[in-house]
Amino acid sequence: MSTDRVAKNAETEPLNDEGRRVVLQKPKNLVNRDKRRTVGEIHVDNPRMTCRNVDVHYGNKQAIRDVSLDIGRNEVIAMIGPSGCGKSTFLRCLNRMNDTIDICRVSGEIKLDGQDIYDKHIDVVPLRVQVGMVFQKPNPFPKSIYDNIAYGPRIHGLAQNKAEMDEIVEKSLKRTGLWEEFRDRLDKPGTGLSGGQQQRLCIARTIAVNPEVILMDEPCSALDPIATAVIEDLIRELCKQYTIYYRNSLNDPGVARFPTDSLLSPR
Numbered sequence: 001m002s003t004d005r006v007a008k009n010a011e012t013e014p015l016n017d018e019g020r021r022v023v024l025q026k027p028k029n030l031v032n033r034d035k036r037r038t039v040g041e042i043h044v045d046n047p048r049m050t051c052r053n054v055d056v057h058y059g060n061k062q063a064i065r066d067v068s069l070d071i072g073r074n075e076v077i078a079m080i081g082p083s084g085c086g087k088s089t090f091l092r093c094l095n096r097m098n099d100t101i102d103i104c105r106v107s108g109e110i111k112l113d114g115q116d117i118y119d120k121h122i123d124v125v126p127l128r129v130q131v132g133m134v135f136q137k138p139n140p141f142p143k144s145i146y147d148n149i150a151y152g153p154r155i156h157g158l159a160q161n162k163a164e165m166d167e168i169v170e171k172s173l174k175r176t177g178l179w180e181e182f183r184d185r186l187d188k189p190g191t192g193l194s195g196g197q198q199q200r201l202c203i204a205r206t207i208a209v210n211p212e213v214i215l216m217d218e219p220c221s222a223l224d225p226i227a228t229a230v231i232e233d234l235i236r237e238l239c240k241q242y243t244i245y246y247r248n249s250l251n252d253p254g255v256a257r258f259p260t261d262s263l264l265s266p267r
């Protein structure tokens with residue numbers, strides 16, 4: 001995968017350099033994978049994360065070649081591309097989730113607020129709190145709604161007492177629009193919610209530990225259009241505080257209307 005920042009600060013749809021709407025379609029002349037390079041504007045002012053010359057190999061097979069990109073503050077970045085071009089692989093580089101795959105090797109430089117996240121002294125547990133992840137399929141823990149949210153803050157000691165924990169749970173559920181509906185049912189299992197509610201619960205669980213960047217790998221692919229619209233509105237709202245790296249799929253019509261700040265596409 002290589003990247004092309006084709007739209008910046010677009011209100012509704014990506015714009016090209018002449019300010020015209022970009023019609024998203026499959027590239028006709030695919031460049032040989034070996035010759036792909038990062039093109040387009042990779043820099044933003046005051047970036048939150050910087051990636052330079054990132055290569056990823058699974059064994060002998062190269063999945064990502066020479067990707068360089070800045071990830072700004074309070075922006076939503078969408079990434080699209082054909083199956084297998086390396087979108088999930090690149091996303092996982094940003095919080096070292098690829099470390100869990102034995103044959104995976106990441107090289108190049110990735111920094112969060114100037115700190116090399118692949119430095120051998122970096123502890124990946126707090127890193128994955130700072131760079132949180134929401135997965136394709138909603139994956140609430142088999143616990144109550146309350147305990148799903150409280151799980152991370154408990155592990156990381158973010159609450160000194162029950163009142164503080166209650167506040168974190170309430171705030172997180174309010175921000176994801178679940179509070180009013182579930183305030184009296186916090187002891188009910190998180191797995192008993194609808195798909196869209198489960199995904200919002202997972203987002204609430206992610207923000208409960210105060211991440212700086214949220215990675216989302218096709219968070220809406222298992223949801224219907226209405227639940228998708230709710231999550232997309234939520235992403236727009238959350239980006240006022242967080243940077244969101246949102247992974248969508250090429251054929252998803254939502255890509256064309258989803259108001260991202262930047263859109264990455266394979267070349």
Ligand SMILES: Nc1ncnc2c1ncn2[C@@H]1O[C@H](COP(=O)(O)OP(=O)(O)OP(=O)(O)O)[C@@H](O)[C@H]1O
Binds near residue numbers: 082084087088101
């Ligand atoms: N755990 C793994 N072991 C070996 N190869 C892998 C592994 N994960 C991904 N790959 C390979 O790396 C390449 C990129 O895969 P990746 O999952 O990042 O693609 P993707 O763009 O997210 O695709 P999709 O749109 O289908 O989700 C593919 O060729 C894939 O086969």
Ligand SMILES: [Mg+2]
Binds near residue numbers: 087088089
């Ligand atoms: Mg993928």
